[in-house]
Amino acid sequence: MTTDRVESLRDRVRELMPQVRADLEALTRIPSVSLDSFDQAQVEKSADAVADLLRAEGLEVQIVREGGRPAVIGRLAAPEGAPTITLYAHHDVQPPGDDKDWDTAPFEPTERDGRLFGRGAADDKAGVMAHLAAIRAHDGKPPVGVNVFVEGEEEIGSDSLATILDKHGDLLRADAIVLADSTNWEVGVPALTTTLRGMVRVAIQVETLDHAIHSGMYGGAVPDAITALVRILAGLHDDQGNVAVQGLSQGLAAELDYDEARLRAESGLLDTVSPIGSDSILSRLWTKPSITTIGIDAPSVDTASNTLVPSARAKVSMRLAADEDPRHAYDLLRQHIEKTTPWGAVVEVSLDDEGAGFAADAQGPIYDIARSSFQDAWDGREPVDIGVGGSIPFVAAFAEKFPDAAILVTGVEDPDSRAHGANESLHLGEFERVCLAEALLLERLGGQR
Structure with missing residues (x-):
């Protein structure tokens, strides 16, 4: 591709951005939370x-x-001899949480300091609009065939995705698949995501009594369920904070500059709190298993009576190395919990959700084209290959369904986007670069005839 053509597309994308942003804001105003407890209309x-x-x-x-939930499939036929590209994003969003945690209303997109704030502004309605911007940059006639697939239930586990791919997969078959639901390394540094952790989520139910009893009359001889549950949860890590479940796969991440100061700045870790685990920070975030307690059902502090609680429940999320079998990991976790349950308490570990990890062999001409497109869009800055500690099970589903397609996991986010949290935001300058990179990608792939 000539320098003049790169600059022509750069100018065209810049010209398009006001309308692209207006369309993004209109999408962001729709509170499309896919959880059952929200309005599915x-x-x-x-x-x-x-x-x-x-x-x-x-x-x-x-x-x-x-x-x-409803998914949208759009198609543009390929010119004679040209490849076809599938572009993925999702239009459902996470619940906003408590409005008081937001500086501005979550479904009223608001610009501050070059960022657009709002639920879904980054994850992943900006992904939808990046695909549209790339198509618009070619005046609706890109030099490749384009399939656009915009899912409607990614935030609740993509339960019907397998059926959609089975029944409608022929509409999505392509030479390359761009999955725009990840992040860049930092503002000003683009990235391709080449590994994703898998996941297992379980519910742990613990019982010690058939009814609540007076804590003064029986405390000291009879165990309560909350204390038993706490001891189980504490036993999921060793003293350093590494996962104590034996037999899980783990690996070492690529060497990139990521120190404790950056971890603290990006995570909001309190000054007196130490990071947990061993090996490099990126290995702990990307390639080693982690376990997090994400919820507990038990009497609240404000409503608790002075009794021994007979039952308690927790939800635990375990992230897995990319090559780990989720069912095998679940069995190892269940066995560990059963072995470490104290005092003969009755414990039940039930599988709530699972998802496979992903690791790409990110080599070959399509990956080279993607990297060149990112480098041009970011004014000569070379992209880096990164892992992501989160799990995106649909990526593995696409890789399994289309084994011959190059899988490009890209994204619009940066470390301060706060996807899923309060004050989610999109860096508008980075968003324009993402749109340009995808327009350049379509152009270059069209030249592969």
């Missing part, structure tokens, strides 16, 4: 809005439902 409205945007660019569009 808003998820339908979001799918319709995405479908309308795709139709306006000349794509043939259908909304599909296979027992779950």
Whole structure:
């Protein structure tokens, strides 16, 4: 690709950005939370809005439902001899949480200091609009075939994705798949995500009594369920904070400059609190297993009576090395909990959710083209290959369904995007670079005929 063509596309993307942003803000105003406890009419409205945007660019569009939330599929036929690219994003979002934790209303996009704040502004409605911006940059006629797949239930586990891929997979078959739901290394440094951790989520139910009893009358001889549960949870880590479950896979991450100061700045770790685990920080974040207690059911402090609690429950999330079998990991975790349960308490460990990890062999001409496109979009800054500690099970689903396609995991986020949290935001300058990189990618892939 000539320098003049790169600059032409750069100018075109810059010209498009006001409308791209306006469309992104309109999508962000739709509270498309896919959890059952929220209004699912808003998820339908979001799918319709995405479908309308795709139709306006000349794509043939259908909304599909296979027992779950609506997904949108749009298609542009490939020019003769050109490859086809599938572009993935999702239009559902996480719950906003407590409004008081937000500096501005979560579903009213607001700009501050070059960032656009709002639930879904980054994760992942910006991914939807990055795909549209790339198509618009080619005036709706990119030099490749384009399939756009915008899922509607990624935030609740993509339960119907396997059925969608089974029934509609022929509509999504491609030479390369761009999955825009990850992050960049930092503002100003683009990245390709080449590894993702898998995950297992379990519920742990502990019982010690058939009814609550007076803590003064029986305390000291009879164990309560909360204390038993706490001892189980404490036994999931060793004294350093490493996962104590034996037999899990683990690896070492690539050497990139990431020190404790950056970890503290990005995570909000309190000054007096030490990081946990051993080996490099990136290995702890990307390639080693981790276990987190994410919820406990027990009487609250404000409503607790002076009794021995008969039962308690916790939800635990375990992240896994990319090559770990989630069912094998679940068995190891269950066995560990059963072995470490104190005082003969009755324990039940039930599988709540699971997802496979992903590791790409990110070599070959399509990956080279992607890296060149990122480098041009970021004014000569070379992209880095990163891992992500979070789990995106749909990536493994696509890799399994389309084993011959190059899988490019990209994204619009940066370390301060706070996806899933209060004050989620999108860096607008980085977003423009993402849009340009994808437009350049489509151009270069079209030259592979």
